[in-house]
Amino acid sequence: AQSVAQPEDQVNVAEGNPLTVKCTYSVSGNPYLFWYVQYPNRGLQFLLKYITGDNLVKGSYGFEAEFNKSQTSFHLKKPSALVSDSALYFCAVRDPGTNAGKSTFGDGTTLTVKP
Amino acid sequence: DVKVTQSSRYLVKRTGEKVFLECVQDMDHENMFWYRQDPGLGLRLIYFSYDVKMKEKGDIPEGYSVSREKKERFSLILESASTNQTSMYLCASTPSPGRNEQFFGPGTRLTVL
Numbered sequence A: 001a002q003s004v005a006q007p008e009d010q011v012n013v014a015e016g017n018p019l020t021v022k023c024t025y026s027v028s029g030n031p032y033l034f035w036y037v038q039y040p041n042r043g044l045q046f047l048l049k050y051i052t053g054d055n056l057v058k059g060s061y062g063f064e065a066e067f068n069k070s071q072t073s074f075h076l077k078k079p080s081a082l083v084s085d086s087a088l089y090f091c092a093v094r095d096p097g098t099n100a101g102k103s104t105f106g107d108g109t110t111l112t113v114k115p
Numbered sequence B: 001d002v003k004v005t006q007s008s009r010y011l012v013k014r015t016g017e018k019v020f021l022e023c024v025q026d027m028d029h030e031n032m033f034w035y036r037q038d039p040g041l042g043l044r045l046i047y048f049s050y051d052v053k054m055k056e057k058g059d060i061p062e063g064y065s066v067s068r069e070k071k072e073r074f075s076l077i078l079e080s081a082s083t084n085q086t087s088m089y090l091c092a093s094t095p096s097p098g099r100n101e102q103f104f105g106p107g108t109r110l111t112v113l
Helices: none
Strands: A003-005 A010-014 A019-021 A024-026 A032-038 A044-050 A056-058 A064-068 A073-078 A087-094 A109-114 B004-006 B010-013 B019-025 B031-038 B042-049 B064-070 B073-078 B087-094 B108-112
Touching (some): A024 A073, A024 A087, A032 A064, A032 A073, A044 A056, A044 A064, A044 A073, A073 A087, B004 B087, B010 B019, B031 B073, B042 B064
Antiparallel strands (some): A003 A024, A064 A073, B004 B019, B031 B042, B064 B073, B087 B108
């Protein structure tokens, strides 16, 4: 079985400061990991993914994430937050052996960036 | 540009009504999904389909059914709507194999009175 945890319901940062949104996962084999963002009244948008290779992956809007196998984590980071980054963020995991690309999503973390 | 569309953004129905939510994707994806999103509960998978006429139950299938008669269209059916099915419903698709991200529609906010 696959699962993912986002331990923080809410993250608050000041504009210009670095931000981190945490994600840990559990999967039987090597995972596929994803981050998505949801702006108010919108569907989810893909940010970045880890499939294989370099542990540091870069994505849209200046976001990056680091895959850490020993800690089973995939934290989302950005060096300098913008007010427009305020949104709901979801981490997702997929076991490559699962059928049909089925992913398991975390409960989401609300990021608020204050001016 | 990749596109997933859902038939309605907002829908209000009465308890006991039969409700159809439609999802169409134009990317020739094999896999399609229906989720419901509730505050604090994240996305919960209702049903998914990996091929035409194929369907599998997700984590919370009770009270729902689905139909996939054509590759591009995946319908979610509430046989007899209840107030606890008031939620945001999100449709997604992804191609095979499973290395790819999911593409989401804008969502349908369903209110059952």
